[in-house]
Amino acid sequence: MDGNDAMKLLVPTAAFAVGVGLLLYFWPRPPKVFLTRERKRVQVSDVVELSHDTKRIRLSFGSKKMILGLPVGKHIVIYAPNPPSAISSKSWNGKPDQDKGKPEIDRKYTPVTGNEASGYVDLVVKIYRPGTVKMPDGKEMKWEDGGKMGLYLDSKKPGDWIEIAGPLGVNEYLGQGTFKLPGKTVTVKHVGMLAGGTGLTPMLQVVQAALRDASDACNFYLIYANKTDNDILCRDMLDDLARNSKGRFKLYYTLDFPPENWAHKTGFITAD
Incomplete structure (x- = not known):
């Protein structure tokens, strides 16, 4: 193989190597x-x-x-x-x-x-x-x-x-309505949630993750209880999630001491 033939082989090989290197770098x-x-x-x-x-x-x-x-x-x-x-x-x-x-x-x-x-x-x-x-x-x-x-x-x-x-923690939401629990997994289409005060955040975490996934068809229903309307955490975030959920997230507020003209539920969460 003379010098010209070697160069013809070397240039494409070098170009290929550079291309692979750049692809891996920016991948x-x-x-x-x-x-x-x-x-x-x-x-x-x-x-x-x-x-x-x-x-x-x-x-x-x-x-x-x-x-x-x-x-x-x-x-x-x-x-x-x-x-x-x-x-x-x-x-x-x-x-x-x-x-x-x-x-x-x-x-x-x-x-x-x-x-x-x-x-x-x-x-x-x-x-x-x-x-x-x-x-x-x-x-x-x-x-x-x-x-x-x-x-x-x-x-x-x-x-x-x-x-x-x-x-x-021992519980995990895997998406698509599937929960990983100790020793088993459970898949559902509807999830009911009860929360009071700062107990909201675990529920909020799951709802946010599910609603970010357009392919997740699971529906969520949250009853969120507080003493007064000033105690409601993340209200703007909750209202935005419900409004933009296309019906997948239904939100129900209830207060022990509601203000005048309160449009939502009142009273404690009980077994009934």
Whole structure:
């Protein structure tokens, strides 16, 4: 083979190799996952007050190319120091300290964003501050100390760090109406949900994931109970989901103490 023949063979081969290299370089790669079941630090990047006692806290992973990696239906755990007064007195809110004087506490949270969000995760946190709250019926609820984790997260500002771990939980929504439960999977066409107060977030997580999938035909029905209309979490988000669901998500509010001209349900959720 002379030099010209070698060159004719070499040029296409090199061009092919370059093309393959460029294809591999630009080929979409799956995003990195933040949650690995190990304890990790995340940075508070934004805090928004949703109401007088509720905040949306955004936690950054440090990379916009990273996703949370939380299966739908599961949750994370947040760590915080146990307040010194709880450790020394072994009591909280006038009762024995449920954390039994441990130096550190942990609480489980279900985020309101999932793997569709890159680089961050959002938590909606209700804060129970010390003091006396007067209910519409005249009864008073007294919080001597407040809620430990809520107060800890309430103190955090953009730039602060907290520690989380996950994923945790035994149930998972696989999509298309299929739930993975301990020892079995169940597929349904209709899902009824009951939630009160901050118990909304696990339900919201599943509904959001199902409605993002246009091929998921499962229907969801949520009865969401609160004491007053000011206690309703994520109301704008819920209303938008119901309005844009094409009938797949039916939402029913009920209040213990409804305001005048309340157009929804009233009363407690009972077995009946």
